[in-house]
Amino acid sequence: MDTFAMHELRQEVDKKYVGFNPQSGKVKPVHIATGAFRIILGHSFTAEGIKKISYVMGAKGQIPKGNQLSEVIKYLADNNAVDMSEINEQEIGSFRWMLQKLLNTDNGVYGIDDHMLAYSAGASQFVTAKGILEDAGEFIGGIIKEYCPSLGEYIKTILTNNNDAISLIFEPVLDKGEVSPVGAVLRHTEIVAFENPNNSLKVYLNSLKDAGECLKFQLENHPNKLAQLRLFILFCCYELIRYMALLESFYCEGGFRPILLDFTNGKKGSVSQTSGLCYSQLHKAISRFYAWGFAQALNASGWNKEALLNVDVPLYDKNKQLNAKTKQELQSMWNIAQNNIAEMSDEDARLEAGMAINDMIAIEATSHPVNYMRKLGTEVGLLYPPTNFHTDKRFILADDILESLLRCCVTPNETVTSAELRNRLYERLGIVVGGTEEDATRLQSIGSIVYADADALARNFELFSGVLQQMNFAEQLPDGIMQIRFGGNK
Structure with missing residues (x-):
């Protein structure tokens, strides 16, 4: 019997409803950075000089054509970028190794071609043409550019300022290359949700705007x-x-x-359990969305209940050879779905099939949207334990991402109370820390037993307050009221 390829359905759902492809477990923040910077700038750069002097050798020992040391030295001499009377070849060779490590700090440089590199740097000359894993960065960069333009313009301004330490190291060859404009169409404008945003999307975009504008004021200072x-x-x-x-x-x-957010220092307790439950509910929501998306894709391709009952087990890639164990597991999952479908309407049958396809992709594909989210969250210090191998996570934040999120809630020289900070964390970022009955009520929306009561949440907030004081972002006043503020002077 004929069948269909699940990866084709997945690509269709991502293109039509998501706006990027969360299909890799190797995504890193540097990929998000390069994609976002390119869209915010509106152009990319060939980085000819940077590539030549900073890429020495690949992981397998290969040296790109034109990047041998002798050729690099000639290139530097031809461009008056080095005085060979003050430095020898060995020193230049060692210096190049240092440059390669510097630009690959985030392990985003896989090769010398644009699609294989994402530099760990902060100027427009390091933003090359589109590479792998950068589509999500392009997506969020486009949203910021349209819905929080003040933040986008500020980031564009500082990217065109070459006074940072990394840019100054490359100054002799920094501008060697050509500028190319990027496409004018932003990714989010081509997906269904943005054609006629519902209230949930409007709330998300408004909260992103409020958080982004506050962050912009903080970055300026x-x-x-x-x-x-x-x-x-x-x-x-x-x-x-x-x-x-x-x-x-x-x-x-x-x-x-x-x-x-869990501030109980990793101790297993009601707050830790509830934070973990919040995480599990997020990835269940992602899975439910993809089940729905696959149902829409099946409908668009004309698949009804009868056709689904008679189709052979779908494969992620019809040309891929499966081992016997995997094939048997997929066949078993599809048989269960077909048994359920037999008593359903066409619409419900497609949704049931979509749920099965989502689960089967998690087995057969190299990555899954939930894995993508977990990898990115682990990389930025949002999730704990801090390794991607642990699938059971909770929200324990590293200091730098906590600082970033706090800067989305308090402007420079502004002083807010703990109650106001709680409201802003929730309204702008969807974050709960605890301390009030309202926080317990908010957590009831996770749709399961709420392990953390008001007392446990109050204790969590006390621990959170202590962290803020250690970071010099808060002060406990004599009357027991905590004030949160960031300095406003550069």
Whole structure:
């Protein structure tokens, strides 16, 4: 019997409903950075000089044509970029190794071609043409460019300023290359949700705008350009994860899922359990969205109940050879789905098939949207334990992403109370920390038993307050009221 390829359905859903392809477990923040920077700038750069002097050798020992040391030295001499009377060949060779490690700090340089590299740097000359894993960065960059233009313009301004330490190292060859404009069409404008945004999407976009504008004011008052860009990229990564978790609400009338931050120092308790439950609800929401999306794709291709009952087990790639164990497992899952479908309407049958396809992709594909979210969240310090191998996660934040999110809630020289901070964390970022009965009520939306009661949440907030004080972001007043503020001077 004929069948269909699941990866084709997946590509269709991502293109039509998501806006990028969360299909790799290797995504890193540097990929998000390069994609976002390219869209915000509106152009890319060939980085001829940077590539020539900073790429020495690949992981397998290969040296790209034209990048041998003798040719690099000639290139530098021809461009008056080095005085050979003050440096020898061995020193230049050692210096190049240092440059390669510097630009590959985030392990985003896989080769010398644009599609294989994402530089760990913060100027427009390091933003090359589109590479692998950068589509999500392009997506969030486009949203910021349209819905939070003040933040986008500020990031564009600092990217065109070459006064940071990395840019200064490359100054002799920094501008050697050509500028190319990127396409004018932003990714999000081509997906269904943005054609007629529902209330959930409008709330998300408004909250992103409020958070982004606040962050922009904070970045303007931060003394370090590269640190500013890092805070911005952490914000982008967080908003991407939040967007993925909300896809169900944009299309399927799914509920809003809050995020409970756990400050109990990794201790197993009610707060830890509830934070873990919040995480599991996020990836369940993603899976429900994809089941719905696959049902839409099946409908568009004319698959009804009868056809689904008679089709052979779908494969991720029909040309891929499966081992016997995997084939048997997929066949068993599809048989169960077909048994359920037999008593259903066409619409319900497609949804049942979509649920089965989502589960089967998790087995056969190299990665799954849930894995993508977990990988990105682990990379930026949003999830704990801090390795991607642990699938059971909870929201324990590293200091730098906590700082980025706090800077989305308090402007420079502004002083807010703990109550106001709680409201802003929830309204702008969907975050709950605890401290009030209202927080317990908000957590009830996760749709399961709420392990953390008001007392446990109050204790969690006390621990959170202690962290803020250690970071010099908060002060405990004599009357017991905590005030949160960031300095406003550069």
